Amino acid sequence: MSDPNAFQESLALFAMDEAATAALPEAKRLPSYIKDHRQRLRQRFLEGGADALPDYELLELILFRAIPRQDVKPLARTLLDRFGDFNHVISAPAERLSETKGCGPAVILELKIVEAAAHRLARSRVIQRPLLGSWQALIAYCHTTMAHRETEQFRVLYLDRKNVLVADEEQAKGTVDHVPVYPREVMKRALQLNASALILVHNHPSGDPTPSQSDISMTQKIEEAAQALGLTLHDHIIVGKSCELSFRSEGYL
Structure with a gap:
């Protein structure tokens, strides 16, 4: 020390x-x-x-x-x-x-x-800060809170006009290989928070962050709903055991 x-x-x-x-x-x-x-x-x-x-x-x-x-x-x-x-x-x-x-x-x-x-220490490094300029801190936070879970969890990070994180909320819990997500509920909460953008995050307990077809389809539906409301979907991050996958980086968004 x-x-x-x-x-x-x-x-x-x-x-x-x-x-x-x-x-x-x-x-x-x-x-x-x-x-x-x-x-x-x-x-x-x-x-x-x-x-x-x-x-x-x-x-x-x-x-x-x-x-x-x-x-x-x-x-x-x-x-x-x-x-x-x-x-x-x-x-x-x-x-x-x-x-x-x-x-x-x-x-x-x-x-x-x-x-x-x-969890609280990792969260303190991203809450109320511009996330797009603190990407590694965000990834570290996601890994700390989700990488070791035994079942899937789906979270939404809601951002304001300056891309500052205003809310990090669990939308759903699932099984070892599936989590139900409802785009309507994601958008409803975004409007309640007066959010301007969002980042989707969920984990794959198998350790492999490769998206399934249902992951891709669900993300497309949320992106379409966000565009209709004038919101920006920055990314969808899938967290594995020791690595992660960005939909934006891999061309899915």
Whole structure:
């Protein structure tokens, strides 16, 4: 961490945690090997940031708060084995997380807090800003919020006359390979928001962002409806696991 004061404050907080643990009855204290392991992980994170830790250790740091007096390494490994990587773990639906032994309400809460923080940080980089001049921030936001979902989600980004994002709204949820979209509802909401332009975004849980024929047909219908109302459809972005496809760049618009 670059701020030495923040570093010292963090160390002080950890010291307070350890002091509180020491005050517990002996039967409730952490075994020394677990206590030492947690201290080492915290120190490495403070000194080197997230890049200093592999996925399972970063996940352990989150689990420390939810499970204060147990070894959390087995649970971290189990979650990663089941969901694949750190991003998929924190993005997993609460119902699926709860199916994992040892993953109770406290663990799920901590994971969902981290997920919400990631979404809010990514959103802060695009909201109330001209999107066409912040395209990479927009793509990063779309990936953060949608790339790891297990079902399709369709969102519409509504823009004003200066192409500033005024609303980001989910229009529909679907299955693993289909999401129902109604152009009339998209246009109705655009008029309610007094929007001048829009960007469509949806994800492909398969990981392949190649548009289906229904994706192309639906986009054409929305573009026709937008033109009839004097609105501009800037793009339709399909988000895959590690890449995205722009209808505008690929010539579909």
